[in-house]
Amino acid sequence: MDNNIKSILERFDALEGELLSWQGRIGDPEILSQLNRWHNDLGALRFHLNRSTNDFGIMALLGGTGTGKSTLTNRLLEIEGSATSFRRTFTGGPIAFIHPTMNLPESWLGLPHFDVSQEDLPVRGQSGSLMVVSLENEWLSRRVLIDTPDVDGDAETHYDQAERVFRWSHSIIFLVTPEKYQMTELIPFYRLAQRYEIPTIFVMNKCEGSDVVEDFRSQIEGRGFNEPHIYSIPRDDSTYEPPDDFGLTELRNWISETQMLKIDNGTGGLANRIQDSILRLNDQIFVPLRNDLATVERLRESLESFVAPGPEVDVSGLTAELQQKMQAKSILYLMGPKRILDRAKKISSTVFNRVTSPRSWFGKDTQSGSQEGETIEAQALPDFHSMLVDQFQIGQSRIRDILEGNDRAKSWLSHSQETKESLWIDPERAGTIVDEEIESLNHWLKERWETTPRDTKTILNLLSHIPGGKKIVEWSEASPYLLVLVAASYSSFFGPIDLLVIGGYSLATWLGEKLSNEVTHQVRRTNQTIYRRFERLMKDQVANQIHWLSQQVPSRGSIENAEKEMNRLADCLESVGTDR
Numbered sequence: 001m002d003n004n005i006k007s008i009l010e011r012f013d014a015l016e017g018e019l020l021s022w023q024g025r026i027g028d029p030e031i032l033s034q035l036n037r038w039h040n041d042l043g044a045l046r047f048h049l050n051r052s053t054n055d056f057g058i059m060a061l062l063g064g065t066g067t068g069k070s071t072l073t074n075r076l077l078e079i080e081g082s083a084t085s086f087r088r089t090f091t092g093g094p095i096a097f098i099h100p101t102m103n104l105p106e107s108w109l110g111l112p113h114f115d116v117s118q119e120d121l122p123v124r125g126q127s128g129s130l131m132v133v134s135l136e137n138e139w140l141s142r143r144v145l146i147d148t149p150d151v152d153g154d155a156e157t158h159y160d161q162a163e164r165v166f167r168w169s170h171s172i173i174f175l176v177t178p179e180k181y182q183m184t185e186l187i188p189f190y191r192l193a194q195r196y197e198i199p200t201i202f203v204m205n206k207c208e209g210s211d212v213v214e215d216f217r218s219q220i221e222g223r224g225f226n227e228p229h230i231y232s233i234p235r236d237d238s239t240y241e242p243p244d245d246f247g248l249t250e251l252r253n254w255i256s257e258t259q260m261l262k263i264d265n266g267t268g269g270l271a272n273r274i275q276d277s278i279l280r281l282n283d284q285i286f287v288p289l290r291n292d293l294a295t296v297e298r299l300r301e302s303l304e305s306f307v308a309p310g311p312e313v314d315v316s317g318l319t320a321e322l323q324q325k326m327q328a329k330s331i332l333y334l335m336g337p338k339r340i341l342d343r344a345k346k347i348s349s350t351v352f353n354r355v356t357s358p359r360s361w362f363g364k365d366t367q368s369g370s371q372e373g374e375t376i377e378a379q380a381l382p383d384f385h386s387m388l389v390d391q392f393q394i395g396q397s398r399i400r401d402i403l404e405g406n407d408r409a410k411s412w413l414s415h416s417q418e419t420k421e422s423l424w425i426d427p428e429r430a431g432t433i434v435d436e437e438i439e440s441l442n443h444w445l446k447e448r449w450e451t452t453p454r455d456t457k458t459i460l461n462l463l464s465h466i467p468g469g470k471k472i473v474e475w476s477e478a479s480p481y482l483l484v485l486v487a488a489s490y491s492s493f494f495g496p497i498d499l500l501v502i503g504g505y506s507l508a509t510w511l512g513e514k515l516s517n518e519v520t521h522q523v524r525r526t527n528q529t530i531y532r533r534f535e536r537l538m539k540d541q542v543a544n545q546i547h548w549l550s551q552q553v554p555s556r557g558s559i560e561n562a563e564k565e566m567n568r569l570a571d572c573l574e575s576v577g578t579d580r
């Protein structure tokens with residue numbers, strides 16, 4: 001084993017290096033806390049792997065609340081070092097009692113160490129740190145004694161702290177009472193103590209009779225401990241006498257004189273620790289992360305296809321939808337060919353013949369066109385600004401549906417540190433697009449207004465056909481109307497429908513003949529720019545979400561690297577062999 005320890009430690013270093021890059025890239029707090037636990041337990045494993053036979057041993061007291069751990073600490077040390085109380089779960093954090101000649105490695109337990117001076121005794125301990133009491137005490141000259149919070153303490157941190165101490169210690173005293181020796185919280189510790197070959201002794205405190213000690217013994221033997229050392233200490237007011245060699249004095253002496261002095265974790269125990277570390281990394285971290293990675297990749301695909309252009313059109317589904325909305329809200333009711341046909345069938349066959357030929361239908365010299373002109377319905381000019389804002393919000397809520405429709409993403413969202421502002425683009429920005437583009441069209445028109453009287457006259461004339469458009473005399477008011485009319489007649493809003501009747505003319509004809517190409521071209525460009533910019537903003541929004549999604553799980557490459565390292569470690573271990 002020893003030959004392998006160096007390479008195993010190196011493998012762990014490489015593995016941990018890869019895992020460190022996962023900081024901030026795990027969206028699930030449960031997986032994150034498993035990873036943090038794994039890192040801490042790796043600290044304990046390294047501590048054991050780096051052991052040297054000259055090191056002093058670290059012995060911890062473990063047990064339920066009120067079993068007398070702090071009391072026993074004081075009795076073993078013959079001082080009032082650890083604060084005891086009849087109150088439940090009194091000890092708040094681990095306390096190390098150590099001889100001044102010894103140095104506890106700073107990294108021990110992976111928690112900050114605080115020195116406690118003599119005047120501050122007895123000490124209660126503090127969650128999340130290690131209190132270190134330095135004592136000129138003969139009994140401590142060859143070992144460190146650790147008092148711990150209760151394994152069944154009120155707070156979850158109590159169990160976690162006890163478990164942490166268990167993992168970092170060389171030997172364990174399990175302390176029970178007649179009331180508490182059956183508690184289930186100790187069972188996993190018993191199992192691990194055997195699996196890691198940790199020297200273990202059992203003490204029944206507050207004892208009033210031998211029956212219960214014997215029952216405890218059979219329980220412990222039933223859990224696989226072979227000839228367990230079970231000491232008993234009578235309750236203060238009890239007449240019970242522990243059997244010879246198994247009272248407090250003997251306990252003190254035995255600990256002093258026997259193998260519990262030093263570290264002697266077997267190599268099989270170390271191999272099992274390594275194996276557990278690998279298995280836990282795989283089961284509790286790699287497997288769920290792999291699943292999450294697949295989820296992220298799936299969601300990413302749905303988000304991308306959401307804004308990807310279709311094969312035929314150069315706009316995404318959302319801009320196409322925006323076009324339809326603009327059509328519905330357009331100032332002019334546009335009559336499609338089918339509707340004209342339906343209507344025509346109801347009238348006469350002569351009319352029907354005419355409508356099958358739109359050119360004649362809308363021809364300049366026919367009068368029937370103006371009769372059909374009555375079918376034009378004028379509505380209010382669409383509010384482009386809020387239309388784009390609405391459409392953008394619809395897009396955002398679809399993205400949200402995609403994300404929240406997935407349980408994993410929903411949970412990441414609820415735990416995300418990201419602020420709303422950084423994840424979601426302000427939909428007003430979509431409205432700004434139209435404001436800016438109409439403004440710039442205005443600017444362009446303003447420069448041309450009057451310089452090309454033909455266009456000016458045409459535009460005013462055109463607008464006079466539209467109810468509400470009559471009042472328009474200022475160039476600055478013309479842009480949004482032009483935008484609708486030009487876009488409609490060139491099918492850029494509405495697909496195949498381009499039949500619009502104004503004063504007997506189709507709008508297309510009207511614009512084509514009367515308005516200069518330059519104006520028409522400029523307005524069409526404005527229209528296209530609005531869609532392009534809207535689409536780009538939507539893509540930015542999706543890119544935000546995709547970026548956020550990618551931060552919920554480490555990259556595929558990194559997970560694969562880590563798995564490779566893990567497999568190399570498993571190979572190293574295979575060559576050593578495990579005992580179970």
Ligand SMILES: Nc1nc2c(ncn2[C@@H]2O[C@H](COP(=O)(O)OP(=O)(O)O)[C@@H](O)[C@H]2O)c(=O)[nH]1
Nearest residue numbers: 065066067068069070071084085086206235236
């Ligand atoms: N009567 C009696 N009380 C004890 C004995 N050992 C501990 N206690 C009391 O049990 C309570 C809990 O003890 P403590 O050492 O704080 O337990 P911990 O929670 O395991 O650290 C305190 O009130 C102690 O005085 C004992 O042997 N006999």
Ligand SMILES: [Mg+2]
Nearest residue numbers: 069070090091
């Ligand atoms: Mg205590």
